[in-house]
Amino acid sequence: MSSPLTVNYAWSGSDDVAWSEAGAGAPVIVGGWWMSxxxxxxxxxxxxxxxxxxxxxxRVIRMDPPGTGLSRSRQVTPADLEPHVQAVKxxxxxxxxxxxxxxxxxxxxxIAVEFAARYPERVRRLVLAGAYLDGSxxxxxxxxxxxxxxxRSSWGVSxxxxxxxxxxxxxxxxxxxxxxxxxxxxxxxxxxAGLAAVYAFDARGAAKLVRTPTLVxxxxxxxxxxxxxxxxxxxxxxxxxxxxxxxxDHHPWHGDAAEFLRRVLAFDGVSEEALxxxxxxxxxxxxxxxxxxxxxxxxxGTAESPISPRELEVLLLVSRGMTDAQIAAxxxxxxxxxxxxxxxxxxxxxAPTRAAAAAWAVARTGTST
Numbered sequence: 583m584s585s586p587l588t589v590n591y592a593w594s595g596s597d598d599v600a601w602s603e604a605g606a607g608a609p610v611i612v613g614g615w616w617m618s619x620x621x622x623x624x625x626x627x628x629x630x631x632x633x634x635x636x637x638x639x640x641r642v643i644r645m646d647p648p649g650t651g652l653s654r655s656r657q658v659t660p661a662d663l664e665p666h667v668q669a670v671k672x673x674x675x676x677x678x679x680x681x682x683x684x685x686x687x688x689x690x691x692x693i694a695v696e697f698a699a700r701y702p703e704r705v706r707r708l709v710l711a712g713a714y715l716d717g718s719x720x721x722x723x724x725x726x727x728x729x730x731x732x733x734r735s736s737w738g739v740s741x742x743x744x745x746x747x748x749x750x751x752x753x754x755x756x757x758x759x760x761x762x763x764x765x766x767x768x769x770x771x772x773x774x775a776g777l778a779a780v781y782a783f784d785a786r787g788a789a790k791l792v793r794t795p796t797l798v799x800x801x802x803x804x805x806x807x808x809x810x811x812x813x814x815x816x817x818x819x820x821x822x823x824x825x826x827x828x829x830x831d832h833h834p835w836h837g838d839a840a841e842f843l844r845r846v847l848a849f850d851g852v853s854e855e856a857l858x859x860x861x862x863x864x865x866x867x868x869x870x871x872x873x874x875x876x877x878x879x880x881x882x883g884t885a886e887s888p889i890s891p892r893e894l895e896v897l898l899l900v901s902r903g904m905t906d907a908q909i910a911a912x913x914x915x916x917x918x919x920x921x922x923x924x925x926x927x928x929x930x931x932x933a934p935t936r937a938a939a940a941a942w943a944v945a946r947t948g949t950s951t
Contacts, residue, residue: 587624589652592669592676599669600652601645601677605637608706609682610850611670612636612644613690615833616776619651619767620644626763632835635843636685639852643682645673647693650776651767658775661782666693667700674704683850687711687834688807691815692783698796699788708796708819709846711834712804714811715789715818717781726781728945730774732901737770739901742937747805748832750934757935760836789818796822797849799842803830887946893927896920897943900936 592599602620612633623629623644636642646652648669649659660666670693674682683706686694691713698705714720721729733740745752745761752760768776796819800812809826816824825845831837834846844857887894899909906920913920924936933939 587621589620590676592672594648594665594668594672596655597648597665597669597672598653598655599645599648599672600654601643601673603641603643603677604633605640605642607640608850609677609679610636610640610642611674611679611682611684612642613670613684613686613693614645614647614650615688615690616780617650617764617767617773618646620646621652622763622767623651628835628839629833632839632843635839636847639847639856640683640850643673643677643679645669647690649772649779658772659779661779663693663696663783663785667697670694670697671701671704680704681706683707683709685709685711685846686713688713688832689717689780689783691715692717692785695785695792695815695819696788698794699785699791702793705794707850708792708794709849710796710798710812710815711842711846712800712807712812712832713798713815714807715784715786715815717779717783719811719814720781720807725945729941730777730781732941732944733777734770734774736901736903737765737773739903739937739940740773741765742935743941746933746935746938749836750803750805750830751837752831754935786818789815790820792819792822795849797845798822798824799827799834799845800824801827801829801831801837804832805830806832888930889927890923893923893930894943894946896923897927897940900924901940901944 587602590601592601600620633642633644647659648665649656681704684694684698686709691710692715694708694710695715698708720726732743741761741764742757744764745757749757749760798812798816800809802809813824816822827838827841829837834842847857848854895913896909899912904912906917909920910917924939928936928939931939931942933942
């Protein structure tokens with residue numbers, strides 16, 4: 583199936599909220615993730631394949647939350663849940679949808695939980711993927727501030743870092759493609775504001791009020807939102823069911839997307855026979871590795887570093903986009919020595935790429951690129 587994209591707008595107070603739809607049947611609202619852009623996301627093949635598989639059985643309604651993508655009235659994402667909740671309501675009203683299943687992921691989960699608690703009569707089922715309730719629990723205050731600043735000051739480097747975090751089981755080319763996709767959806771300032779909102783959301787109070795049947799899906803090795811946070815969300819929502827899936831990719835359309843789709847659609851009432859005819863093949867990248875997280879960065883000077891001062895110095899230059907040859911000239915070292923320092927640091931930090939190791943160095947020292 584290849585569905586054309588038509589963008590519609592709903593008004594929520596002073597916010598114009600962009601939305602589109604595909605397929606037919608019982609409605610499923612798919613909220614935005616950290617960065618959302620109706621057009622750019624539709625051009626991104628893994629995402630589109632995933633959504634079109636759902637649309638074989640359901641009317642899929644996607645939206646750009648306020649401050650993202652084609653929703654035009656705000657330049658940046660609000661950190662308060664209220665405008666996001668009202669935007670969902672406005673889109674449902676505009677789409678003539680009294681009741682729907684909400685399928686949310688990552689930062690969208692807090693919005694969906696808040697909406698389900700506030701408007702239980704409008705939510706048929708609730709599906710949360712890679713969920714958390716309290717953004718401040720994702721990382722320490724110092725690490726959160728460092729990553730937001732890295733996104734703001736060096737969107738090129740940080741988009742690669744985010745790609746490494748979100749998509750660790752991918753090939754290098756797949757990670758590069760996703761980094762390009764991220765940069766196409768938002769400016770550095772908008773991306774930084776969106777990430778700050780991710781860390782500000784808090785739906786813990788709403789979770790205990792949810793009475794909607796809820797499925798929480800989380801990949802065992804997820805580095806962006808660790809499994810413990812998804813388990814905590816499931817425990818906080820009365821009678822929620824937690825399914826832990828193999829793999830480490832954060833977004834459901836990467837990795838074993840077919841298994842994710844099977845769980846989502848079966849929970850929403852689609853038969854196994856109907857599912858077998860339309861589920862896409864799994865992403866060809868491996869999803870069963872045990873991937874340990876990168877060593878957590880401490881605030882500068884508060885703990886012994888797992889890497890040497892020289893390795894830290896080299897990684898900070900890597901974070902500025904310098905090549906090994908440029909770093910060698912800067913530090914009066916050989917190119918071979920620089921390469922060895924980077925390789926040793928990556929081994930000690932268990933960092934999958936140079937960019938991930940460089941992000942660790944930036945977070946530890948509080949510097950910007």
